[in-house]
Amino acid sequence: MKHERYKELLELNVLGELTEAEEIELKNHLFECNECSEEYARIKKMYSVVTANKIILPTDNDLINARKRLFNTIDSETAEEDLTQKSESIFDRIFAMKYRIAFGSFALILIGLIAGYILFNNLNPTPKLIADNIIDLDKIEKGDIKISSISFPGKFSKNGEYGFTLGDENPISYKGNLNDVIVQKLLANTLVETSNPGYKIRTVNSIARQTNKSFIPDPQIKKALISSLKNDKNPGVRKGALNALVNFPFETDIRDALLYTLEHDENASNRIDAINVLLAMNFNSAAIDNDTRSRIELGIQKEDNEVIKFKTTKLLIGGK
Incomplete structure (x- = not known):
């Protein structure tokens, strides 16, 4: 290395x-x-x-002192004149009876207006900003929509829900799981647009955890994962992309991406993973074109890892 x-x-x-x-x-x-x-x-x-900014929990001594201060405050407040009686006394001194009647009528009108406003708003709620019709799929595919933040599902999440904040001015939010085409396109956009390897690793690893053999991928997320597997400079991103693609339907473009990894990836662990997937899928060695076969055979001669040598040879002769 x-x-x-x-x-x-x-x-x-x-x-x-x-x-x-x-x-x-x-x-x-x-x-x-x-x-x-x-x-x-x-x-x-x-x-x-x-990671230093962590919440410091109060000690038992802090809680005891706070409880004492609270009781002292309550005791001092109960010694003062009752707030209701004080308000009534001031009110009686300032307003004569006729003014109190007028003030009471005004208060009733104000309460009625507030109640009507609340009722009207409940009957006519503001549209939520997570509807499908406000998400422009064409803009996502072109990379015109800027993703401000993503919340990933936890490792043990049951619904596997992702959360996206889109745009800086008047941002909108969108939530959904990996079976949602819009979620797939937004994740593909993340892989293409971001340059942060840690963020990419979280993205590909979450996709690998949330997919299964029955998963039907959108072409855009499939293309983004294949591109990451072949071209990303970070081996962790490439490994995560490979693990995600394992659960996709085994088609020609994925087969070619695995052969590319076997031929070009400098990380031995990634090359072994690619060989294992090809062998597990009962890959037909006759499908390898002559140029690719020649390059792989040349790679076997230069390979230092005996496991890779053995498995690659078995792959070329059609073994399992």
Whole structure:
């Protein structure tokens, strides 16, 4: 693994996204490389600053003192003149009887107006800003809609609901699960538009968790995941995209993307994953064109990993 490759794993290690093998390899490298060790210390320091603002819970002593202050305040308030009696006394001194009648009538009119306003608003509610007809699918596909924020479903979420805030001025919100075509298009837009590897990793990993074998993908999210698998510079993003595509219907474009990973991905773990998927899908080795086969055979000769050598050879001869 090249020196630059280890630097890419530093941030993933802080986020807890490395495999056990990658984490061990990175730790061994840090013992030998001062430059990467200093960079790792800088990233951990920055991450600790970001996560430092935690809520400090009160101690038992704080709660006891607060309770004493509350009781003291209540005791002092009960010693004062009753607020209702005080108000009535002031009211009697200022207003004569006839003015009180006029004031009471005005108060009744005001109460009636307020009640009518509330009732009218309940009968005619403001339209919610999450309706399908305000989400322009064409603008999503063109990348014209800016996604301000995303809330991802939890690992154990039952409904798998995503939440999106769209736009900066007069923002609108949209919620739905992964079976919603609009949600798929918005996630595809996120993968294409964002440059933050941590955000991309959360996106592809959430897609991998929320999909199953019966999932029907929108072409746009499928295209975005294939592009991430083949072209993203971060190995964690590529692995997450591969894990998500495993649950998609096994079609030619996914097959070609896996062969591309086998041929070009510098990460051995990703290459092994691609081979395992191809073998599990009973991939027909006769479908590999001659040029691709020649490049893969050449790659076998240069491959240092014996597991990859063995499985790639088995793939080319049509084994399982």
